[in-house]
Amino acid sequence: MTDRMKATARACSNIAFIKYWGKADFDHNIPLNDSVSMTLSDAVTTTTVQWDPELKDDVIYLNSERILDARALRISRYLDRIRDQYYRMGARVASVNSFPAGTGIASSASGFAALATAAFAAFGEESPDETEMTRWARRGSGSACRSVQAGFVEWKGGTDDASSYSEQLCGPGHWDLRDLVVVLSRKPKTISSSEGHKIAVRHPFMAARQEELPARILSLKGALATRDVATFGEIVEHEAMEVQAIMMSGRPSALYLQPDTIRLIHHLRAWRDDEGVPVWFTLDAGPNLHVLCEGDVAFEVRERLTIVAPDAEILENRPGPAARIVDDHLL
Numbered sequence: 001m002t003d004r005m006k007a008t009a010r011a012c013s014n015i016a017f018i019k020y021w022g023k024a025d026f027d028h029n030i031p032l033n034d035s036v037s038m039t040l041s042d043a044v045t046t047t048t049v050q051w052d053p054e055l056k057d058d059v060i061y062l063n064s065e066r067i068l069d070a071r072a073l074r075i076s077r078y079l080d081r082i083r084d085q086y087y088r089m090g091a092r093v094a095s096v097n098s099f100p101a102g103t104g105i106a107s108s109a110s111g112f113a114a115l116a117t118a119a120f121a122a123f124g125e126e127s128p129d130e131t132e133m134t135r136w137a138r139r140g141s142g143s144a145c146r147s148v149q150a151g152f153v154e155w156k157g158g159t160d161d162a163s164s165y166s167e168q169l170c171g172p173g174h175w176d177l178r179d180l181v182v183v184l185s186r187k188p189k190t191i192s193s194s195e196g197h198k199i200a201v202r203h204p205f206m207a208a209r210q211e212e213l214p215a216r217i218l219s220l221k222g223a224l225a226t227r228d229v230a231t232f233g234e235i236v237e238h239e240a241m242e243v244q245a246i247m248m249s250g251r252p253s254a255l256y257l258q259p260d261t262i263r264l265i266h267h268l269r270a271w272r273d274d275e276g277v278p279v280w281f282t283l284d285a286g287p288n289l290h291v292l293c294e295g296d297v298a299f300e301v302r303e304r305l306t307i308v309a310p311d312a313e314i315l316e317n318r319p320g321p322a323a324r325i326v327d328d329h330l331l
């Protein structure tokens, strides 16, 4: 056991503007459609992996606690995929999140991007190139492939393992867009994303959604390229509501929105429509609102949110960096 077999990586979560909801292939996390996201500067996972030829079973720590539950099993299964193609040995894994659990920020996205990056670096050999790392992250959790890269990212859904990978659209410096995550509830969701993807593929609205998505993605990418916040915001908000509609009208129904989520949406739309504040929102598989605006109005938007949701924590993010190797090991 040497330090040569140990590496630590840091990766940010991401928020999807065009969502991944529904899989074409559940073994390889191949999505039904392409998706587009922003990497989140302040929602970070740090993970250390230490390979040990003498270790039979993996030993896994999450936020300083040893875990032996389904989360540990998911990580070990994932490491098996790497072991099957590279070297057979056990691993010690320690992972910490900068953001609290259950905040509606996808910890599986930053988690698997950091895990894949650290696991390969810990072999002490040349890691797969960036595109291949996005595939490796995707094999752990679909949305994780977008967390390998910085700034604004597109996941080319593809049709099989080789053709499903992410590509950077623009770097973090392209646009000072902010995502203010308003944490309205920390309760675990009743229907997991993995379950939601299964319900989504059999939803009767899905065919219509898939038909419209290519044009929507093109328009979104155009608005992103020109930093046209009003066009961008309208597309993103519509997309969020369409996906929520599919979630809540599925069988079984996944109703992630809480009364406070709806209340805040009404406030936000009134600020925009009645007072001209350029602010929009998106949602994930949870009740917490991702409020989107440009940097020059972020302070005002934050002040307004604090007034209408005084008890809610607000986590502010900018376009974040790519997954990277760092020196401060957790093990």
Ligand code: DP6
Pocket (backbone or CB within 6 Å): 015, 016, 018, 019, 020, 021, 029, 035, 106, 108, 140, 141, 142, 143, 144, 193, 194, 197, 284, 285
């Ligand atoms: C609503 O990536 O968590 O956040 O591939 O089963 O791990 P698995 O699912 P996951 O799904 C994320 C769904 C989403 C939308 C998105 O991030 O695109």
